[in-house]
Amino acid sequence: MNPAITSETLLHRLADVQVMVIGDLMLDRAVFGQVGRISPEAPIPVLEMGREETRIGGAGNVIANLHALGTQVAAAGMVGADAEGDEIAGMLAELAPAGAILWRQEGCATAVKTRYWGGGQQLLRVDRENRAVLNQEGMATILDWLDEKIGDVRAIVLSDYAKGALPPALVEQVIARARAAGRPVLVDPKGRDYARYRGAAVLTPNRRELAEASGVPVGDDGAVEHAAEALRTSTGVDAVLATLGGDGMLLATSAGATRIPAIRREVFDVVGAGDTVIATLAAGLAAGSDLAEAARLANLAGSIAVTRIGTVPVSRADLMAALAPAHGKVVELERAAEIVADARRKGRRVGFTNGCFDLLHAGHVAYLHAARARCDLLVVGLNDDASVTRLKGPGRPANRLADRARVLAALADVDLVVPFAEDTPLHLITTLRPELLVKGADYRPDQVVGARELAEWGGELYLAEIQPGLSTTALLERGPRH
Template structure:
């Protein structure tokens, strides 16, 4: 299951080793309230409440890498100014970061100041130098990268177009990454992506992709075509296009296309979301994750970070919580009404798939249930479980049953890998449901005979068959409850 592979991947991010090279910035957030309009001009007056600073630009990639548990060496350039000193101080506070800043008196440290009130940005003011490094400073940066880049390290080039990653520096770093066998992930800028030739993955947003290719990027098909154009012209292994509310699209040089829907439940601030994506992506790739899994994890991280204000980070614990939420949502999506089940059965049949069906109360799930479901799934391509409703269980088992509600029982069943659909029925038997779905294979425990299986005659008359699954001795909900209450008894598996 996809969620299982992602859950296994998150703890491994603590072993990630990343070299990040790019344009560092100082993000300043000024929070306050607006209560009036200025008499001097038709603009709001912000009453400042607090101001805070944090690493931005490529520095936010670094923050995200370490938030996920990884270690990061960071190479960048600042000015010899108070903002540059603040960048150095903030880097020193980050755990597992090895800074490699080059301070230049000729440059101004990039500062982005955002003014906010009521959770909304009112204005952003930028102070910066936008100019390429001179030849000597560029060589210093490349030499530092050569000292720190080792096999097994992920290399990130975080290009914000301020001049640290000139064309020559970029090409030299990509060549160095390839030489060391390291994944090279580039967050690109500008219209000419050919400067990133040889990179492993480019991560443009929709606007950047459109500007670099001159192609439309509104639909899934158009985005995939534009990504393929970049791959063809630039010779990269893959493009991961970030598409805001439309999620992401991964296109590989081998022709693979995967569209990932947006995972955000609420969007407050998209600042730095691209940094979160690239940090998660490079962390996952550096520990050997398959590219698609790495992109799915990055998509999940982006969905979390846009729900937070400011250039936020996503700790590994938050990623695990989101994966668990996905599991629950996926389980709930497998619990359907009869009409929806019939539609899915019709689609599966058109695909030539065999439909299996079993049923029961499944009150307290035990090894006997698991064995029955595993055997049932082995007989078919898609397994549907008919589940007695609470009222039906009470009529069959007595007023003290079920122990768990029908939705609790359905959610647990739907979370099992071998179960494709769960349908709750209110009658005492599933006969009406079986007649509606008409499965190819009807599975029941071997404590029944074929002629006792409800719906067996209907299924066989339609050309299907009945399968009696072997039982696991000593397991039943009734027996379990009897042991709890001190009165040994027996009971059938479901």
């Protein structure tokens, strides 16, 4: 471990490491709609259904968060021999390209959690479960796969949702083999008896789980610290990272207890926040961070996760934006939406443009100045490093995301910088709904991403003049002038 590593440096190392996740896989479905009346049949709200979303849940949400961080993922779990299991298999093919073992167990139905939302409030959750414990053949298959992969991974997460994929015998073997190979095992625990996790590197209980497992009331700070230390010593784990909601986190190790304060944000939904925390913690440890720094980064990731509805992964771009608040301008999309909404209430005209902005040059400056002259607030969508590589090829970007964001934020014409991981900024555009969309005059209107949607709400498309001979690619090819 390197105690001097910074969070920003750590984020750039996440793509170079592989983390293994073993645990209970399920589907998280969300149904969104509006409630406008009470049923005449019973005193219950009537939900007028709108859109539906399906995401991989349980241990799958840990996998999805690691994938969003850019970390390589290997995954193993159990599902039923059913259509829902097929859905999970398809998702894992994208989320865990380092390899996945999906044990299909007869007599087991894939777990599905369906949440119904009306006007931003969760109304009902419906669970479909038919629990079955992983059988001996499935356990042997996963352990054989572990033996093959353990040399490649740098950390292992056991995501225990008590659905049967992690019987005590499997947990014991995974921890023993990982310790022999020098790989830390992080456990998101369930139940009251944590003895089965003996030998793990880190346990991540929440406040309620900490009280139940330790048998110690956790009503105040001193009690939490006592409970965490009692749990650490009784289970023989290296550390306990207790997640305490609005009170932040407490990290208990043999060196003592460390308090990690909460990062205050408006909480919309806590579902999946624990998965985000353990995924970020594991990725940080795998990338060479010390435990305290990885925990602080996990705390930041968890604070972002609770601002979103449903199990939406926290990306590396989200964390980078939160860590690079140059002049307060570099923000995540949710914060940008709040700022834009406030600007509109004040009668201000919102403009949007996007790009890689690698090696900022005079052409960029003139382009952004022309854009800002036509609006009151200019938002710049900034491609993250991975998307720049996909768009521009190997060797790009020349400058990492944090540096590009800071340089842009230093320009007076730029009001907000919003990093994004997708290849196009369509999601940013449709979320922010700018009155003005700006691209270079080397585009035709029908080539501009978001132009069609912009027309739907009556926005203006402006194609700004491009200064000939000025581009990042040309500068890199030309090299320095003497």
